[in-house]
Amino acid sequence: MVEKKVPHTASASEGNVHLHNHFGHLAFHDPLTGLPNRDLFVERMNRELARVRRYESGFALIMLDLDEFEAVNDANGHDAGDLVLCDVANHLASAVRDVDTVARTGGDEFAILLDGVTSKKEAEIVALKIIKSMSAPIRLGNGTQIKIGASAGIVLSPQDGYLAEQLMQCANQAMNVAKNNGKGLIGFSRNLQTAPKASQPSPPPPGSMILGISILDEQHKAMSNFIQGIIESLKNGDHSTKLLKRVELLVELCRIHFKTEEDMMQLYDIEGLDEHRTEHQVKLKNLRSIFGNLNFNEKELAKLTHDANEWLCEHIREQDTELVAQLKKKGVF
Structure with a gap:
């Protein structure tokens, strides 16, 4: 049987649904980059952690912080800074798989959830790919070229814990260690630093x-x-x-x-x-x-x-x- 197409007529109730969905999206996404925000990222992490406990699976978490981003804002203005953040968001989204999650968790901080990645080496390869992709200059509308970099911190679950906030804090600490040691580096949790x-x-x-x-x-x-x-x-x-x-x-x-x-x-x-x-x-x-x-x-x-x-x-x-x-x-x- 062939299904007939019925002309669509907008109704007040449908309009309310669309409005509800719009505000629902805004509540869980960053308005500048369109990436999931911290709340949605933590929710997805908790979902993955439930799978880790139930199916003995795992995942990797990468926390990323831009190097010298404040200098970009100071020298070129916040509009230029916004352009850089959007460019970074595009780089991150293109560097991971559809099953992974990329979020903007703070001003110039991003988080990446790598579903099913359970090895330090595999997570490191992704982080290196991201950092390398961000080394290319970003061209502003006035022709000015801006070059930035990023530092990253990596943790694994279940090796580093079963709590979302704990894992994010641990990854942030690893990232800060990398940042303090020099720009464009990758830090690891203490568990991952220890030789097998x-x-x-x-x-x-x-x-x-x-x-x-x-x-x-x-x-x-x-x-x-x-x-x-x-x-x-x-x-x-x-x-x-x-x-x-x-x-x-x-x-x-x-x-x-x-x-x-x-x-x-x-x-x-x-x-x-x-x-x-x-x-x-x-x-x-x-x-x-x-x-x-x-x-x-x-x-x-x-x-x-x-x-x-x-x-x-x-x-x-x-x-x-x-x-x-x-x-x-x-x-x-």
């Missing part, structure tokens, strides 16, 4: 500390256990004076180990004793430097873990292995 556990340096494997001389092997094991104990305490937030004493005990334990080596070299007439003594002093100084400041953020703690474990591995690899080889060559063990 799989790539974090691990303690020396037991086999690497076994050289066949029991007293050295036991000392290696004790040194490694001491280092891991201090690192675990730092991970748990312990910055007490007791921890400083444990660091001093670690240094003393390493000094005893070095003295054991030096005594063996002297007893069995192994060459290079003076060089070893000098190297041991340098190693102790380096160890103190590694643990010199116990107020770490997560990224710095990952570096400390690497440096401390590498400190021990390097010593065993470059000094003790050679010493044991010389002792065995002399038939001592």
Whole structure:
């Protein structure tokens, strides 16, 4: 059956509906750029967060702030500033998918919700694309060219939380860090800055500390256990004076180990004793430097873990292995 077309006649009730829809749109959209405003963006974030909880999905949030936007207003007037904001809105809308949401959340601040994006790398690619696209000059009606940039902060849900305002605040903090470090940069939440556990340096494997001389092997094991104990305490937030004493005990334990080596070299007439003594002093100084400041953020703690474990591995690899080889060559063990 073919549907007949009925001529449309406007009525007062239809007019009221259109008026209601118009004001409803204005309530949730930015009047300048036409983008969703903060209220609508938070509503869509809450909808996504409900999906995250229910279906174990995820999304990325990018907060974007224009660099030197106030200077544009001061030098060219607010009409020029409005033109820049509209141009930025167009760049953002064209840089993401239809399923994503771009909003203007403040004067020169924008937010992007990347639906289903669960990796730091994927979100970073989008942010880099956006920042690069905004590097092109914007031409005003009078022919003046304006060049601006942007700084971005990235968080992921569920990794960084399940609350919209919390995620936006976290992304803003990451963005401010990027802005303070220089223009046109990307910042990440502390959770995303932390190196993945799989790539974090691990303690020396037991086999690497076994050289066949029991007293050295036991000392290696004790040194490694001491280092891991201090690192675990730092991970748990312990910055007490007791921890400083444990660091001093670690240094003393390493000094005893070095003295054991030096005594063996002297007893069995192994060459290079003076060089070893000098190297041991340098190693102790380096160890103190590694643990010199116990107020770490997560990224710095990952570096400390690497440096401390590498400190021990390097010593065993470059000094003790050679010493044991010389002792065995002399038939001592």
